Amino acid sequence: NNENEWYQIHENIIRKSSNKYTAPSINYGLIISLQLLRGDIEQVRRENPLIFSRGVAITRKLGFPDVIMPGDIRNDLYLTLERGDFERGGKSVQKNIEVAMYVLYADGEILKDCISLGSGEPNLPEYRSFVLYHNNSPRWSEVIKLPIPIDRFRGSHLRFEFRHCSTKDKGEKKLFGFAFTPLMREDGTTLSDESHELYVYKCDENTTFSNHALYLGLPCCKDDFNSCPNIPSSLIFQRSTKETFWICTQLSSTKLTQNVDLLALLKWKAHPDRVMDILGRLRHVSGEEIVKFLQDILDTLFSILDDNTDKFGPLVFQSLVFIINLLRDSKYYHFRPVMDTYIQKHFAGALAYKELIRCLKWYMDRSAEVVRQDHIQEAMRALEYLFKFIVQSRILYSRATCGMEEEQFRTSIQELFQSIRFVLSLDSRNSETLIFTQAALLNSFPAIFDELLQMFTVQEVAEFVRGTLGSMPSTVHIGQSMDVVKLQSIARTVDSRLFSFPESRRILLPVVLHHIHLHLRQQKELLICSGILSSVFSIIKTSSLDMSVQEEIEMMVESLLEVLLQTLLSIMSKSQSQEAVRGQRCPQCTAEITGEYVSCLLSLLRQMTDIHFQRLMENFQSKDELKEFLLKILCVFRNLMKLSIFPRDWNIMRLLTSNILLTTAQQLAPALHKNFAETDFDFKVWNSYFSLAVLYINQPSLQLENLSLAKRKKILDKYGDMRVMMTYELFNLWQNLGENKIHFIPGMIGPFLGVTLVPQLEVRNIMIPIFHDMMDWEQRKNGNFKQVEAELIDKLDSLVSEGKGDENYRELFGLLTQLFGPYPSLLEKIEQETWRETGISFVTSVTRLMERLLDYRDCMKGDETENKKIGCTVNLLNFYKSEINKEEMYIRYIHKLCDMHLQAENYTEAAFTLLLYW
Numbered sequence: 001n002n003e004n005e006w007y008q009i010h011e012n013i014i015r016k017s018s019n020k021y022t023a024p025s026i027n028y029g030l031i032i033s034l035q036l037l038r039g040d041i042e043q044v045r046r047e048n049p050l051i052f053s054r055g056v057a058i059t060r061k062l063g064f065p066d067v068i069m070p071g072d073i074r075n076d077l078y079l080t081l082e083r084g085d086f087e088r089g090g091k092s093v094q095k096n097i098e099v100a101m102y103v104l105y106a107d108g109e110i111l112k113d114c115i116s117l118g119s120g121e122p123n124l125p126e127y128r129s130f131v132l133y134h135n136n137s138p139r140w141s142e143v144i145k146l147p148i149p150i151d152r153f154r155g156s157h158l159r160f161e162f163r164h165c166s167t168k169d170k171g172e173k174k175l176f177g178f179a180f181t182p183l184m185r186e187d188g189t190t191l192s193d194e195s196h197e198l199y200v201y202k203c204d205e206n207t208t209f210s211n212h213a214l215y216l217g218l219p220c221c222k223d224d225f226n227s228c229p230n231i232p233s234s235l236i237f238q239r240s241t242k243e244t245f246w247i248c249t250q251l252s253s254t255k256l257t258q259n260v261d262l263l264a265l266l267k268w269k270a271h272p273d274r275v276m277d278i279l280g281r282l283r284h285v286s287g288e289e290i291v292k293f294l295q296d297i298l299d300t301l302f303s304i305l306d307d308n309t310d311k312f313g314p315l316v317f318q319s320l321v322f323i324i325n326l327l328r329d330s331k332y333y334h335f336r337p338v339m340d341t342y343i344q345k346h347f348a349g350a351l352a353y354k355e356l357i358r359c360l361k362w363y364m365d366r367s368a369e370v371v372r373q374d375h376i377q378e379a380m381r382a383l384e385y386l387f388k389f390i391v392q393s394r395i396l397y398s399r400a401t402c403g404m405e406e407e408q409f410r411t412s413i414q415e416l417f418q419s420i421r422f423v424l425s426l427d428s429r430n431s432e433t434l435i436f437t438q439a440a441l442l443n444s445f446p447a448i449f450d451e452l453l454q455m456f457t458v459q460e461v462a463e464f465v466r467g468t469l470g471s472m473p474s475t476v477h478i479g480q481s482m483d484v485v486k487l488q489s490i491a492r493t494v495d496s497r498l499f500s501f502p503e504s505r506r507i508l509l510p511v512v513l514h515h516i517h518l519h520l521r522q523q524k525e526l527l528i529c530s531g532i533l534s535s536v537f538s539i540i541k542t543s544s545l546d547m548s549v550q551e552e553i554e555m556m557v558e559s560l561l562e563v564l565l566q567t568l569l570s571i572m573s574k575s576q577s578q579e580a581v582r583g584q585r586c587p588q589c590t591a592e593i594t595g596e597y598v599s600c601l602l603s604l605l606r607q608m609t610d611i612h613f614q615r616l617m618e619n620f621q622s623k624d625e626l627k628e629f630l631l632k633i634l635c636v637f638r639n640l641m642k643l644s645i646f647p648r649d650w651n652i653m654r655l656l657t658s659n660i661l662l663t664t665a666q667q668l669a670p671a672l673h674k675n676f677a678e679t680d681f682d683f684k685v686w687n688s689y690f691s692l693a694v695l696y697i698n699q700p701s702l703q704l705e706n707l708s709l710a711k712r713k714k715i716l717d718k719y720g721d722m723r724v725m726m727t728y729e730l731f732n733l734w735q736n737l738g739e740n741k742i743h744f745i746p747g748m749i750g751p752f753l754g755v756t757l758v759p760q761l762e763v764r765n766i767m768i769p770i771f772h773d774m775m776d777w778e779q780r781k782n783g784n785f786k787q788v789e790a791e792l793i794d795k796l797d798s799l800v801s802e803g804k805g806d807e808n809y810r811e812l813f814g815l816l817t818q819l820f821g822p823y824p825s826l827l828e829k830i831e832q833e834t835w836r837e838t839g840i841s842f843v844t845s846v847t848r849l850m851e852r853l854l855d856y857r858d859c860m861k862g863d864e865t866e867n868k869k870i871g872c873t874v875n876l877l878n879f880y881k882s883e884i885n886k887e888e889m890y891i892r893y894i895h896k897l898c899d900m901h902l903q904a905e906n907y908t909e910a911a912f913t914l915l916l917y918w
Contacts, residue, residue: 003132007083007141057120062143063252068292068338073254075153077146077183080248081129082195083139086162087242089176094136096165098173099129103146106155108212114152116145123147131165148183150255153190157182157216159209160245162200175205178237179245181220184256188263193250196221200243255296259289265300266293275304279315287326291335295342297323302349309355317359318375320389324382339385343392350400353393356386357412364419368426373437380437383444387451394455413455417464420445421471428482439485442472446492453498462504465493469511483519487528490515494535502548505539509552512536513559520563523570530596533560537603553607557616564601565632571597572639591645598645601636602657605664613667623675627685630668634688637661641695654701655719661696662722662729665689669729673736681740686733690744693730694751697723697758705759723758727766730755734770742781745774746791753795775839789842793849793886845884852876866904873897877916891917 005012005020012020037044037051045052062078079101086097102125103111113123132138148156160179166172179198184190198221209215215237219225257263261281268275282297290297298320305316327336363379370376379386394409423441428434445468452461472486490512498504512532519529536556540549571594608616620626640661646653672689676682696702702723704712734741749771756767771788778785852875859872873896880889894916901910 004135004139006132007139055120059119060252063250064292068254068294068335075148075150075253075255076251077148077191078250078252079144079146079158080250081140081142081144082246082248083137083141084162084200084245085243086136086177086200087240088136089164094134095176096131096133096167097135097138098131098163098165099127099140100161100163101127101144102159102161103148104157104159104212105152108210111148111152111156114146114148116147133167150253153256154184154188156184157212159212160198160247162245175203175207177202177240177243178207178209178215179220180215181247182216187260188267189258189260190251190253190256191249192258195246195248198245198247199225200240200245201237202240203237254292257289257293259285261285262289262293262297266296268300268304272307275312276315279304279312279319282319283322287329287332290323290326291332291338294323294335294338295346298342298347302347302352305349305352305355309351313355314359314362317356317379320356321375321378321382321386324385325378327385328381340388343385343388347389347392348396349389349393350396351393353390353397353409354412356390356393357416360386361412361416361419364416364423367423367434367437371433373433377437377440380440380444383441384447384451387448391451391454409455413452417467420468424468425471425473427473435482439482442485442489445489446496449493449496449498458498458501458504459507461498462501462507465498465504466507466511469493469508469515472515483525484528486515487519487525487532491528491532491535494532494539500539505552506548509536509555510559513556517559517563520560520567523567526567526571526593527596530593530600533600534596534603537600537607540607541603549607550609550611553604553609554612554615556604557608557612558619561604561616562629562632564597564604565629565636568594568597568601568636568639569632572636572643575643594643595645598640598657602660606656606660608664608667610667617671623680626671626675627682630671630685631688633664633668634685634692637665638688638692638695641692641699651701655715658696658699658702658722659719662726665692665696665726666729669733672733677736677740678738681743683743686737686740687744687747689733690730690748691751693726694755696726697730697755697763703758721760721762723760724762724766727755727763731766731770734773739777741773742777745778746787749774749788749791750795750798753792753799757799784838785842790886792846793884793889796846796849796853797889797892849879849884852879866900870897870900873900 002020009021037048039047041058060074060076081099081101084097084099086095088094101115103114105111110125112125115124115127117124117127127144129140129142146158158181161175162177162179163173163175166174177200179200181191181196181198199219201215201218218237218239251258257266261278262285264271264274264278265282265285268278271278301316301319304312324339326332327339360379360383363376367373367376398404398406420441424438426434426438428438449461449465452464456464469490493499493508494512499508516529516532519525540552575591575594617626620629640657646657669689672685676685700706704715704721707715737744752767752770756764758764774788775785778788852872856872856876859869873893877890877893877897880886880893894913898910898913901907901913
């Protein structure tokens with residue numbers, strides 16, 4: 001609607017300011033297609049050759065890309081023609097103003113092909129703006145690119161000529177003024193990236209500008225005016241004080257800078273006496289400028305170092321450390337590949353390694369005596385790239401001299417590591433500054449391994465690292481933050497390429513395990529420790545075919561197994577107490593930590609061989625130590641059965657866990673009957689093993705009958721029926737008890753009866769002789785088996801009570817009744833004994849009891865009438881009173897019958913029921 005708004009037409013459309021423009025008819029439009037191409041320009045060229053065969057224009061980013069790689073040379077000045085304010089010049093109407101722009105060299109020559117109006121268009125010697133009708137304050141906002149050669153930049157300037165275009169004679173354009181600006185200041189810096197208000201000078205249409213020196217001595221802007229106050233008034237060109245002209249510039253150059261300190265550094269040879277000051281001022285240069293000119297700055301620093309190592313070495317070292325740490329900032333982190341490329345392909349300082357090692361060692365040796373350690377900490381943080389420069393410098397030197405001074409280099413590295421160990425061995429408990437220094441060193445330390453491997457053997461580097469990690473304080477009381485840093489350094493060591501070599505792992509593993517053992521014993525930093533152990537087990541599992549792995553496993557068993565068990569017991573007990581006390585959170589007792597340590601324990605047990613278990617048992621100094629270990633590991637295993645460590649749908653992990661526990665239990669069983677049988681019998685150990693076996697056999701994940709045929713077959717093919725295997729272990733241990741079986745009567749009747757409920761024929765057949773044994777041993781001791789009888793009846797009755805609502809309960813009890821059925825059954829065994837009559841009577845009574853219990857359960861669960869429920873209860877009550885004379889069971893059912901009468905509001909019958917007590 002108004003051409004004065006043309007400069008922001010695109011913004012108005014985007015903002016939908018419809019009052020400032022008129023939308024075109026729907027019949028008009030422009031159709032474009034877009035295609036997104038991924039990768040850098042070279043990759044896009046390779047993958048899409050057809051696109052580039054059609055004369056595609058490539059437009060570079062206005063400004064710098066995220067990363068400027070070495071060798072990417074660019075020198076573009078982007079100029080925005082913003083606006084102007086001009087006088088009417090005595091006319092009644094405003095002017096029609098056109099701006100013409102030229103780029104001129106120092107000698108006044110107009111540079112050809114240095115003005116670009118857009119990608120794909122040929123470069124021009126001049127630019128002419130569009131003309132706004134009768135507007136003395138035009139706004140253009142036109143962006144022009146000036147691709148000026150670097151060698152022509154110094155001394156060049158821009159000239160803007162202003163003309164009034166006549167509306168009567170369209171070919172008439174009258175010059176009335178001009179403005180100009182140099183591209184470089186006198187100090188050598190380029191035009192700054194900002195808006196510039198230029199002075200407008202008066203002239204007429206006859207002005208030819210043949211002698212550019214006539215105006216170049218004039219101030220071009222306010223800053224220029226302030227720097228040259230004594231300007232003669234008798235000049236050819238007079239400034240129009242009421243007229244101004246604005247431009248905005250943005251330089252995208254990898255060779256020209258707008259920073260005077262950076263320029264002084266790059267041109268240091270012009271002022272060799274100022275090098276100390278120039279290096280000191282590098283810290284004042286912005287990060288953006290440093291990363292833009294990274295290659296040139298690094299080349300300059302090493303050039304200064306070569307010029308006078310003794311004088312400038314420490315300052316060059318500080319400058320290098322400053323730049324390296326700048327790239328650690330998240331803002332510039334993506335420039336690290338630029339530094340890597342520079343070191344590998346462009347760095348040429350073959351002698352630099354000597355001074356870098358000397359300065360680094362000097363900083364470390366001073367850490368014990370200096371109060372302010374900022375510079376030392378910065379050097380520690382820059383360790384990775386300092387070593388990259390050291391190693392690459394040494395490689396260049398060796399290449400140039402055919403390996404001369406190799407021994408001196410190795411000695412200097414060994415001395416440097418002595419200084420590293422010295423820093424870490426210092427007592428920092430009373431010095432926060434020293435803690436920060438040690439932390440900075442430990443954080444950077446693992447990053448230098450790969451560099452060292454270029455110059456030393458795997459074993460030599462491992463020895464360096466072992467000595468360094470071994471020099472750290474063993475105590476875990478130096479402060480929580482330092483503990484974390486120490487463990488993080490160990491974690492990164494374990495994750496490094498160095499640790500993957502068996503020959504280095506043999507050297508490093510003992511010191512890693514030592515620090516882990518200390519922290520686990522104190523229950524400190526459990527999450528980090530578990531992460532380190534997980535990494536170690538993963539690496540060892542990957543290398544499991546190597547012979548050295550067996551030694552590593554033995555090392556881990558000796559160092560970790562017992563403390564792992566203690567840690568798990570502690571975590572599990574805290575986890576259980578946490579459940580008891582709602583609302584309390586303990587970060588060390590989360591499910592994540594429990595799962596991590598369970599996985600670590602399982603990984604260790606899984607990789608242990610028969611020899612490892614044998615040596616483990618032999619290493620116990622006394623039976624008390626062995627007993628303590630067995631109780632711990634059996635307790636942990638029982639907790640694994642009880643607690644849901646892994647989610648229910650992690651079937652593979654649950655089966656693998658069961659397989660590992662079974663294998664371990666089989667390995668532990670000989671230790672029981674070898675060390676704790678006969679006269680050395682220990683009830684606690686045996687009872688712990690039996691309890692584990694019962695829990696194991698009954699765990700839901702092993703009940704194959706609940707699975708589909710395909711899943712069942714898959715599990716049986718891979719693992720077999722692990723319930724049967726554990727039942728055999730239980731049976732064999734029972735057989736080894738001898739006379740000590742009596743200690744488990746009647747205590748284990750209930751648990752063993754629970755095993756017989758497992759719907760697996762072989763499991764039941766294995767368990768039958770155990771019940772026979774129990775009756776036999778009580779008969780021998782007491783002349784009867786009333787304890788077995790009472791316990792069995794009580795447990796059967798309890799099973800009925802607990803089974804209400806369970807859909808599979810009828811099937812389970814059906815299986816239980818088979819225990820007393822035809823051969824192979826308990827009855828068949830009893831017939832061979834002298835107490836046949838008593839045994840037959842007992843089994844018959846139990847069978848009849850089962851019938852009544854099942855009837856009672858069915859009545860209670862079903863929709864039977866109250867009379868039938870009462871009848872079933874009376875049957876059970878009479879059975880306990882008259883047939884097997886179990887008074888406590890009789891009383892239990894008197895109360896149940898009374899409650900049923902009260903519920904039916906039969907108060908008289910309830911009272912008569914209670915009279916049955918008498």
